[in-house]
Structures are given as C-alpha cells and as structure tokens.
Amino acid sequence: MSGTKATPLSRRALLWVPLGVAAAGGVGFWAMLRGMRDGSYDPRGVPSALIGKPAPRIALPAVEGIDLPAFAPDALAAPAAPVLVNFWASWCVPCVVEHPQLMALHRRGVRILGINYKDKPADAARFLARHGNPFAALVADAEGRAGIEYGLYGVPETYLLDKGGLIRWRWAGPMMPDTLSAELDPLLRRHA
C-alpha cells in the first residue's frame, strides 16, 4: 500500500506546522507593531461605513458671528472639484495641531467645508481669528446631528468628496503633513 510509505513523510511535514503557524503569527505581530509605530495601523481604527456612498444631506445653519456662508446640502451633490468636509471644534486640542495643514490645503486652492461640532459660536470665531480661516463655508452642528449622519466618532475628522458627491476617504484624528503627502494628495490628484 502506498499509504504506509507516505505516512512518515506527511508526519514529518506535520511537525513543521506549529513552527509555521508561530512564524506567521510572529511576522503578523511584527507588522502590526511597526504599523502602530509609524502610524499606518491603528488597532482602534474603524473604517467608515460611508466610503463610496453619497455624503449625508443635512441642512445646518451658519455659525453666528462668523462671516462665512453656510453650505446647502445640495452643494455636496456634485461639486466642481473634490471638496473636504472637516469636523472641528475650538475645544478640541488635536484640531489646533491639524489647523496648519488645513491652512496649507486652503492656500493650494482646495475647497474645505467646515462643520463646527458642538461648539460655542464665540469660541469658534476666536479660534479662527487666532489660527486663520481655511474654510470656504462653515456650518454649526450644535447638537452633533451631522456627526451621527456621518458616522463621526470624534473631532477632528475629515471626509473627501469626489465630483460625484461620493465619500472617497475619511481621516479620523488630526491630518498631519505626512497624511497630506501620503494619503490625501494622491486622492486629490486621482479625483481632480
């Protein structure tokens, strides 16, 4: 019978299985740790459920005391160029860290629509006066309604909408200079 001959070989191969599993696990774990260190992997990160879907249509008022127009929900349906929707608040410390990147994008001509999340209008005005205004339009989400519509779980959070009004990218947390170069810029080029 051929089976009797094959058995010792397959048994010897079986000895390598635990070693192989451990090695694969080790490589995976190493990749995870490396990703966590350079920021490309976030174990608590959750992909947005809205990728590839149209941006939520929610009408919100302009922020009182800030000389910026509100944007109508229809403005997100078919923008002339890709736009960013940025959730921010004056009470949010990472938003301060992110702000220079928003200003840089604004200077490059990227249209950024701001959603001021659960903020006091006076505080928001002070924030923009101090750090500069990158927004083409700004609305107030005092109750966090728009946040829920977008599936937001913290500020800042940024969404990229293509010309069809579909959400192509979501960044939870502050966008850093390398976020722009590594993630956003290629997408802006692709959807331009």
Add this chain to the structure above:
Amino acid sequence: MRALLFALVLAPGLALAVGRPSEMLPNPAAEARAQEIGRELRCMVCQNQSIEDSEADLARDLRRLVRERVAAGESSDAVRDYVHARYGDFVLLRPPFNWVTAPLWALPVIVLGIGGLVLLRMRRRQAARTGPAPLTDEERARLAALEKEL
C-alpha cells in the same frame, strides 16, 4: 419585612432608572424597547461598552437618537439599521453575518471540523493497530485442512 425585601429587590433597578431621568421616554414600553436597542449598539468612543452603559458624549447622542426614533414609532430593526448604515458593522455588539464577518462565524465550525478529523484519523489508526480479528472455528478448521494438504 416583605415590603423591605421588595424594596431591596427593586432598589437597583430604581437607582439605574433615576440616573438620567431627563433622557428617558415617558412611555415605559417604549423606554424598554429603546434600552433593548441601545444595549446592542457599541459606544464607538469606549468600544467595549454599549451606548446604554457609557457616559461618553457620543453615546448620549446616540441614546437620544434611538429614543427619538422609537418615540416616532419606528421598528427596532429600522432604528438599528439607521445606526448600522452610518457606523458600520463595528457598531453592532452582535456582528451580523456577511462575507466580511463570515470567517469570524465560520472559525469555530472549522476548528471543530479539524478536531473531528484528527479524532477520526486517530481512531482509525488505533483500529488498524489492533490487527485482524481472531479466526472463527470454521476458518480454523479450513486452515488445519490446508496445512494437512501441504
């Protein structure tokens, strides 16, 4: 005595209920339904608590949303689907069955299957090792006859 016992049994429930009375729906049946929905929704900020258990801001917003929709007469499934559509599979504490979560659900079955196969093989090998059954009287007689012929 009985009244005291009754009060003790009810006390924890009451304590929970007065924790945030302003949030609760006036209709107890609707409130119970809202709590049932909320207990299956994950708080995205704390990640290991339901929105009913969490004091995070976002959890409070979601609790309010669930209650508004329940009060408006929406079905429990519709409310759950509303939150699921915006927050994805992760918001459901009981993950749904779809092609992304299929490995998760299939894993116990696969492991059980492998275990069963290993057991089956072990048993078969053991059966092979015990060797053939002893000869019956008839076979022994035939063997004796054959030997005599040689």
